[in-house]
Amino acid sequence: MNVDRILQGTEPSALVSRLGREHVADIVEFLNSKSVEEATEIIAHMPLAWGVEVLDQPPFRNACEVIEALPEDKAAAFLEGMSSDRVADVLRWIEEPKKSALREALPQDVRAAIDHLLTYPENTAGALMTTEFVSVPSDWSVKQTLDHIREVERTRETVYAIFVLHPASRRLTNVVTLRRLIFGGPDDGILTVAQPYAPITVAPNADSEDVARTIRKYDLLAVPVVDTTGHILGIVTVDDVIDSIITEQTEEVQRMGGMEAIDAPYLDIGFFQMIKKRAGWLCVLFLSEMLTTSAMQVFSDELEKAIVLALFIPLVMSSGGNSGSQATSLIIRALALQEVRLRDWWRVAVRELPTGIVLGAILGVIGVIRIAVWQEAGIFDYGEYWKLLAVTIGAALIGIVTFGSMAGSLLPFALKRLGFDPATASAPFIATLVDVTGIVIYFSVAWLFLHGTIL
Structure with a gap:
């Protein structure tokens, strides 16, 4: 409405x-x-x-x-x-x-x-938790617990989980779900309808992503936050985790785009604040891209001899950058979900090496076919050595795409090992790194295949 x-x-x-x-x-x-x-x-x-x-x-x-x-x-x-x-x-x-x-x-x-x-620091279980939860002594009956819930329901964050405490020490003993509680007999002890396993808990300094993984793994509506002595400090509900994860993932997506995270909706950000958030990283990336210019200056003689090589620089550079960005995105997400850990870097490298070679070969074949079709159809004349040029482009694509995949998959591990957020400008930095290295690979392959002909 x-x-x-x-x-x-x-x-x-x-x-x-x-x-x-x-x-x-x-x-x-x-x-x-x-x-x-x-x-x-x-x-x-x-x-x-x-x-x-x-x-x-x-x-x-x-x-x-x-x-x-x-x-x-x-x-x-x-x-x-x-x-x-x-x-x-x-x-x-x-x-x-x-x-x-x-x-x-x-x-x-x-x-x-x-x-x-x-x-508690932001984005930790302690900062997310609420102290308004339902708790009862372990010597209470089901009827006493239900009566208590009716009394305090309006002042509690949730009543779907009841936390059972030791009568004397007040330590968390067990958890009873509302579903199990209502099926218990009125005179039954609360522990007779409690979970048959020890309560699932998190520490107050646990990261919000760890809390989310715990809630997801055990299919919980709320998870208790306990200190080192076993006393419950509060609970984190699933809706609080969702709100936190949405905010955190929004910031990560913005960092992956090569900018500082903004803490307000796009249309609410002032003009000068937007410039401040974006200009810094753009300048850093611009200065990094100057290395590409420097690399091309090294091969200026080759470009003068074979101008045709310049026609394919955007093609091979963008392919390497795209491959690197793909790998970076996959690994950042896998690290966030703990599908891979720092110790798995070599497994990722072994997996990405053949993947990069095959992807590069696919693009290389397409590149060779494109040159052959343009030459034979008379759309563009690449000269008498066009076949060697086509092989050069194909081989360069295999090398650059393979390097992009390897660099893109390993950079997040390096950033995480150094204590940085892997999402921090990984994709833009990969694009810059592949551009600079790709120029070297491209002209090295060109010299190898075309030396003595057009070079």
């Missing part, structure tokens, strides 16, 4: 009433299309529970700005009702002194939970 079209020009109070019939996701989409001032005014007219639900949605982009613009008492009331992990995310980006004022306005228990979450 096009909410924006229906509510265009409506007064905030009447607009809030109309919005009450829409799904919260549609409301968030509508508010995202408005300015911060308009969104703030609309949310200020919302009932507390409703405003909390909207502000709690990660897709709502202006939550920080709205909270900062609202009156302090109203903003604090919204923050108190929101999930702790979302509040931590919002407060993380609010400037002082507003941040401290809002923090002090929160109840002591809420403030303690937020402060704890803010100590």
Whole structure:
């Protein structure tokens, strides 16, 4: 439903009433299309529970700005009702002194939970987790647990997993799913419907990708975060992981394109900020490409003798770059999914060597056929040594594509081994590397086949 079209020009109070019939996701989409001032005014007219639900949605982009613009008492009331992990995310980006004022306005228990979450680095399990989960002692019955869930349901992130703690030490003992719980007898002990295996957990410093892999592997809706003593600190829900992975993958795609990651939607990025994000890497890559010019200057005499060789430079260079980019993309993704590890670099090299040779041979055959057809059809005259020229192009393609595949597959391993993100400009750097090296390979092959004829 096009909410924006229906509510265009409506007064905030009447607009809030109309919005009450829409799904919260549609409301968030509508508010995202408005300015911060308009969104703030609309949310200020919302009932507390409703405003909390909207502000709690990660897709709502202006939550920080709205909270900062609202009156302090109203903003604090919204923050108190929101999930702790979302509040931590919002407060993380609010400037002082507003941040401290809002923090002090929160109840002591809420403030303690937020402060704890803010100590963890971004994109870790500790930063993603919420402290609002259902936990019960291991000596409780199924009936006691169900009664407890009914009491706390509105204040918990999820009730689909119940975390069972030791009555004395409060350490995590087991996990009970809501499905198993409702099939238990009222007087049965909670442990009789618990999972038959030890609980699946993650450490607070675990990377968000590791958390996602754990949730995917064990088909979980939430995974508990435990410290080294076995005490549960919080839980990471599957929707929080999805939001984090989407953000992280967006940044990786941007880095693979040879630019700094942007932290806002494309249309919201200012002109000068966009220039800043893109100009740096473009300049670095431009300076790197100057090596290609230097390499071509070394072979300037050969170019003067055989201008026809210059006609195929874009063809062979782009083929090597394309092959390298393919290999880089495959390996970066395989590393991210842990399909390959650093120790597997030699297995990748052994696999990519014949792959590059075969791919180069396929392109080489196409290149030879193209030259033969153009020559025989009279489209272009490559001279009396056109057959040697065709063999030169074919052999050069095999060498350049093979080198591109090898370099593209091994560069991500090198970057990861050095502590860098493999996605950081791998594809642009591969293209530059293959361009420079490809010139050397191309003219070396040309000299080998054409020496004594046109060279």
